Amino acid sequence: xxxxxxxxxxxxxxxxxxxxxxxxxxxxxxxxxxxxxxxxxxxxxxxxxxxxxxxxxxxxxxxxxxxxxxxxxxxxxxxxxxxxxxxxxxxxxxxxxxxxxxxxxxxxxxxxxxxxxxxxxxxxxxxxxxxxxxxxxxxxxxxxxxxxxxxxxxxxxxxxxxxxxxxxxxxxxxxxxxxxxxxxxxxxxxxxxxxxxxxxxxxxxxxxxxxxxx
Amino acid sequence: xxxxxxxxxxxxxxxxxxxxxxxxxxxxxxxxxxxxxxxxxxxxxxxxxxxxxxxxxxxxxxxxxxxxxxxxxxxxxxxxxxxxxxxxxxxxxxxxxxxxxxxxxxxxxxxxxxxxxxxxxxxxxx
Numbered sequence: 019x020x021x022x023x024x025x026x027x028x029x030x031x032x033x034x035x036x037x038x039x040x041x042x043x044x045x046x047x048x049x050x051x052x053x054x055x056x057x058x059x060x061x062x063x064x065x066x067x068x069x070x071x072x073x074x075x076x077x078x079x080x081x082x083x084x085x086x087x088x089x090x091x092x093x094x095x096x097x098x099x100x101x102x103x104x105x106x107x108x109x110x111x112x113x114x115x116x117x118x119x120x121x122x123x124x125x126x127x128x129x130x131x132x133x134x135x136x137x138x139x140x141x142x143x144x145x146x147x148x149x150x151x152x153x154x155x156x157x158x159x160x161x162x163x164x165x166x167x168x169x170x171x172x173x174x175x176x177x178x179x180x181x182x183x184x185x186x187x188x189x190x191x192x193x194x195x196x197x198x199x200x201x202x203x204x205x206x207x208x209x210x211x212x213x214x215x216x217x218x219x220x221x222x223x224x225x226x227x228x229x230x231x232x
Numbered sequence: 233x234x235x236x237x238x239x240x241x242x243x244x245x246x247x248x249x250x251x252x253x254x255x256x257x258x259x260x261x262x263x264x265x266x267x268x269x270x271x272x273x274x275x276x277x278x279x280x281x282x283x284x285x286x287x288x289x290x291x292x293x294x295x296x297x298x299x300x301x302x303x304x305x306x307x308x309x310x311x312x313x314x315x316x317x318x319x320x321x322x323x324x325x326x327x328x329x330x331x332x333x334x335x336x337x338x339x340x341x342x343x344x345x346x347x348x349x350x351x352x353x354x355x356x357x358x
Binding site: 019020021022023024025026027028029030031032111112113143144146147172173174176177205206207208209 | 234237238241242245246249255260263267269270271272318320325327328329330331336338345346347348349350351352353354355356
């Protein structure tokens with residue numbers, strides 16, 4: 019038996035290259051993009067709609083890409099709110115990847131938007147491994163998921179720029195302390211930003227936009 | 233959770249390499265570096281490899297995984313090296329913290345997100 023060593027290609031390197039291409043394309047059109055991740059039902063779509071309202075009040079043009087395993091419910095909500103939107107169905111893949119987003123960006127009317135929200139598939143494990151080429155990553159946690167979400171997915175949060183702890187108006191009803199979630203996040207990511215939000219009432223939305231650099 | 237798609241990507245890359253650089257023998261082991269930040273189960277990756285290689289020239293080869301620790305670079309103080317880990321009770325795994333162990337500033341990841349084949353062990357045919 020003998021060994022051959024050498025480079026046979028990093029399979030994730032290709033994803034990084036595609037993500038850089040997406041980033042370059044977005045910049046070429048002057049678009050700032052946010053990769054919105056979080057569990058199913060955490061309130062990603064509602065929060066995007068609320069942020070879009072505020073950004074449009076400031077005169078910015080907003081669009082959205084909805085990533086889901088199947089269906090177009092989120093896409094329909096974006097369209098109903100008047101946002102240019104596009105649906106990506108991943109066909110059982112548990113995350114968006116830079117390749118799929120690249121194709122979506124080719125079709126998307128990038129010249130008509132200043133801000134693009136890319137809503138990832140509801141999942142707290144896989145999206146962390148696949149950069150898309152966005153300017154900033156946001157993870158949405160709802161208090162109804164329990165106060166142990168960060169401890170259950172530490173690697174995801176260690177790599178996330180901004181966390182929105184959503185549905186804080188329900189915290190008392192489900193016996194969850196949002197501060198505990200925030201404290202866990204600060205431990206794994208001392209440089210990240212945490213914002214408490216209640217998307218339905220609009221609470222924290224302005225602060226979240228500022229954390230995302232808007 | 234995406235072990236199969238990544239195992240398939242590793243396999244396709246290796247098959248392409250072997251087409252261009254044929255080797256006289258059977259591949260017994262495939263050595264892979266796996267970054268610690270990736271959420272990949274070693275068990276599932278090996279199982280995916282076993283199933284996906286069936287019927288190919290790599291059938292029966294063993295995937296040998298080496299975990300690559302996170303390394304970081306600090307743009308403010310110039311630190312370059314291992315990351316600090318959070319090892320408090322209740323976290324169960326040591327969590328790499330992306331903050332400079334020296335000056336506590338924000339850091340860039342230099343290693344720990346890789347997934348690459350770095351070597352093969354070949355059994356010569358007699």
